[in-house]
Every structure is written in C-alpha cells, then in structure tokens.
Amino acid sequence: IGVQAIEQMCKEAAQSTIGAVIDSTFHRSFAMSDIDDLPGEVVEVFCQCRRETSISRYRTRSTTRDRGHLDSERTDDELWNCEVSVPIAGGWPVIVANTEMLVDVERLAATVASHLDPRPDGS
Numbered sequence: 001i002g003v004q005a006i007e008q009m010c011k012e013a014a015q016s017t018i019g020a021v022i023d024s025t026f027h028r029s030f031a032m033s034d035i036d037d038l039p040g041e042v043v044e045v046f047c048q049c050r051r052e053t054s055i056s057r058y059r060t061r062s063t064t065r066d067r068g069h070l071d072s073e074r075t076d077d078e079l080w081n082c083e084v085s086v087p088i089a090g091g092w093p094v095i096v097a098n099t100e101m102l103v104d105v106e107r108l109a110a111t112v113a114s115h116l117d118p119r120p121d122g123s
Helices: 002-015 028-036 051-062 105-114
Strands: 044-048 094-098
C-alpha cells in the first residue's frame, strides 16, 4: 500500500500548477523513477537522525496510529535499512536536515528556495 500511496502522491504533484511538497519515508528503489518523472524542479530534504532515535519515535507514534498500519508487526530492520536511511539523491539538490535537534524551519525553507528558479514560469 505504501508504494501505491507514493505513486499516487507523485501523480497528484505532477498535476499541480503551483508545485508540491511530498512527505514520506521514501524507499529509494521504488521512489526514484516516480520522483524523477515529476515535471519541474525537485529539491530533496532528507531528515536524518540516529537509528535509535528513529526507532524510538516510530514506536512511540505507533501507539496512536490505526492498526491497519501494522506497526507492531514490522521489525526495526524492515523499517530502517539502506532503502530509507540515505537520501534518494536522484541528481537533484539534496539538503540534509539533522532532526536530532530542533530544525530551523525558516532557514531550511530559505535553503530549499535557494535551489529553485525564482521565476514562476521558468523563463
């Protein structure tokens, strides 16, 4: 279901006339072509923290999510592996945000914007 959700998000984003922000735990081998096929510019923001931090956050959050996510049945190695622990890095700019600490969202947004063409029509 997760792969299909990402495919659908990318289809919706591709139809947007103003751009899009797509948020997911992307699996590199599945998401690369979907993201690469998007029209316009892509900037990847990769949120990175220690594996232990990710696991702890996921397990804490899983107690509030619907059982359909199967959180309690998924192993740590299934959830955190080389598919999701490094950026997709498909030839577009990659910004790594260290989420072990509070992220300066304004600074991050400015960094993303610095990688985008300031002209809305791209001319």
